[in-house]
Amino acid sequence: MKNVLWLFCPLLVGLLSCNDENLNDTDFLAGDAFTNSNVRVVLIDTLTIDISTLKMDSIVTSPATRMLVGQYSDPVFGTVRAASHMGLIPSEYAIDVEAEYDSITLHLNFDGYYYNDTTITNSVHVKRLLKTLHPAEGDNFYNTSTVEYHDEDLGVFTYDPRPVEADTLEVRLDDVLGQDLFGKLQDNLITNADEFVDYFKGIALIPGLDDDGSVIGFSKEIGASFIRIHFGIAEEDERISDHIDLQFNLNETRVPFFNQISTEAPIDPLQMLTDQEINLSSHDAAGQSFIQSGLGITTRVEFPSLKSIYEINGQGTIMDAILKITPVAGSYNDQLLLRDGFSVFIVDRNNDVIAQLAIDEVFPVTGVLNRDNEEFNDIYYEISLVNYLDELLQSEYETGEALILLPEDFGSTVDRFVLNGAGAGDNSAQLELTYAIYDEDDN
Numbered sequence: 001m002k003n004v005l006w007l008f009c010p011l012l013v014g015l016l017s018c019n020d021e022n023l024n025d026t027d028f029l030a031g032d033a034f035t036n037s038n039v040r041v042v043l044i045d046t047l048t049i050d051i052s053t054l055k056m057d058s059i060v061t062s063p064a065t066r067m068l069v070g071q072y073s074d075p076v077f078g079t080v081r082a083a084s085h086m087g088l089i090p091s092e093y094a095i096d097v098e099a100e101y102d103s104i105t106l107h108l109n110f111d112g113y114y115y116n117d118t119t120i121t122n123s124v125h126v127k128r129l130l131k132t133l134h135p136a137e138g139d140n141f142y143n144t145s146t147v148e149y150h151d152e153d154l155g156v157f158t159y160d161p162r163p164v165e166a167d168t169l170e171v172r173l174d175d176v177l178g179q180d181l182f183g184k185l186q187d188n189l190i191t192n193a194d195e196f197v198d199y200f201k202g203i204a205l206i207p208g209l210d211d212d213g214s215v216i217g218f219s220k221e222i223g224a225s226f227i228r229i230h231f232g233i234a235e236e237d238e239r240i241s242d243h244i245d246l247q248f249n250l251n252e253t254r255v256p257f258f259n260q261i262s263t264e265a266p267i268d269p270l271q272m273l274t275d276q277e278i279n280l281s282s283h284d285a286a287g288q289s290f291i292q293s294g295l296g297i298t299t300r301v302e303f304p305s306l307k308s309i310y311e312i313n314g315q316g317t318i319m320d321a322i323l324k325i326t327p328v329a330g331s332y333n334d335q336l337l338l339r340d341g342f343s344v345f346i347v348d349r350n351n352d353v354i355a356q357l358a359i360d361e362v363f364p365v366t367g368v369l370n371r372d373n374e375e376f377n378d379i380y381y382e383i384s385l386v387n388y389l390d391e392l393l394q395s396e397y398e399t400g401e402a403l404i405l406l407p408e409d410f411g412s413t414v415d416r417f418v419l420n421g422a423g424a425g426d427n428s429a430q431l432e433l434t435y436a437i438y439d440e441d442d443n
Helices: 175-186 193-199 306-311 386-394
Strands: 040-044 050-055 066-074 078-086 088-090 100-116 122-129 149-159 168-172 203-207 214-219 226-234 239-248 257-264 288-292 297-302 315-325 341-347 353-356 366-373 378-384 402-406 416-420 430-438
Touching: 050 288, 066 100, 066 122, 066 203, 066 257, 078 214, 088 193, 100 175, 149 168, 175 226, 297 416, 306 386, 315 386, 341 378
Parallel strands: none
Antiparallel strands: 040 430, 050 297, 066 078, 066 214, 078 203, 078 257, 088 239, 100 168, 100 214, 100 226, 122 149, 122 203, 226 239, 288 297, 288 416, 297 402, 315 378, 315 430, 341 353, 341 366, 341 402, 366 378
C-alpha cells in the first residue's frame, strides 16, 4: 500500500500521528467514490480510550464445563476460593438381597485445568448437603450462590495436584453413609430418582480453609466423576464384586450443580467494586485494569472521542482498527498463568451485557496475545474492532455502550489478568485506527 498511496500527515494537534508502514490486512472494499478520488491514508493512534474495571453482581456457573475446587492467595485479587456443589442419582436402584456391603468411594477425574501452584498439596472436605439444589430464582446458580451442608465431613483428603499427568483420585468416604445408602437400595426403600433425591440431596467439595495451592478442574462428564458403592456376593468358590454408581443428576431441567467462587482481601481499589454500575477508572488504579473470570471482574473499554475524526476535512472510511492492551510486567508467572486470549462483549451504560461482539453476528471477536517479540518483553493483546467502530461512527445517538473483556469459558475458570489501561505512560492501551480520506475539500 505504501507504494501506491501517498501517506499524508495532517497537522491536527492531539488527534493524528502518522507512519509509513504497511497497513494491516482488512476486508475494506473501495467503491467508485473512493477509487476516483485523491486519497490519503492516516494512522490515528492518539484517540482517547477510557479503560476501567467493573465487577458483575454475579456470573452464572451452573452450566460450567467442570467442577472447580481449591484455594490460593493472589497478590492482587486476594484469597481466591472455589467450591463445587452437585446433586447425584444412582445408575440403578436394585441390589441383590444376598449382597454384602464393602465400601463407598468418591472418584474425581482431572480434566486438565488448573490455576496457580500445583506443587503445593491441596485438601478437600466432602460435605453432605442439607437441602435439595434448587436456584433461589430462575433456572441458574451463580458464583455467589450458597447452600447449606452438614458440619460433619463425609471424607477429608489431601492430594498433590497432577492435573496433566494423573487421571483420577479415589477417596474413601464415611461407611455410615455407604451402609445406609446400600441398605435402602437393597431393601427397595428407594426405587426412583425422586425418592433418592428426597433422601440424599448431594455433596459439596470444599477446599481447606488454610490451603494456599491451586484451583483444580475435575470432569463433569458421566462416567468420569462419581460416588461408587462397592459390595460383593458370596458364591460357592468365590466372592463376586459389584457396585452401583451415583452419577451427576442430569434428569432435572435445572441441573443441580454450581461452582461457588469468592475472594477475600483483594487490593484496595478492587474493594471499591461493591456494585455492578461502579466503574473503577484505570487512572484511579495506578494505570491498571483487571480481569478475573470466576469473580466476574472485567475490564471495560470505551472510545469517547471516536467521532472527533469527523474534524478531518473530506469523507472518510475506517479501513482497520486494532486495540492493543499490554499485560502489566511482573503480574504473571509460571503459576499465575497469562492466557492466550479472551472474549469481547458489549454492555450498556449500566454494565448489563447486551451481546457477545461478533463479525456479521457469526464469528466472535477475540483478544489474542501477540508474542512475536516476547524475547524483548514486548507482548500485548490485540483486538480487531474495525466493524464495531465503524458502526459506532455511523450511529446518530450516544448509546453509552462499551466493551468488556472476559476469559473464554469464564464461568468455568478462575483465570486472571492485570492489564495496563489509560494513564500507564508508554504502556497505556492504544487504539491504532487506519483511516482513508477522499473527496477532501480544497483549503
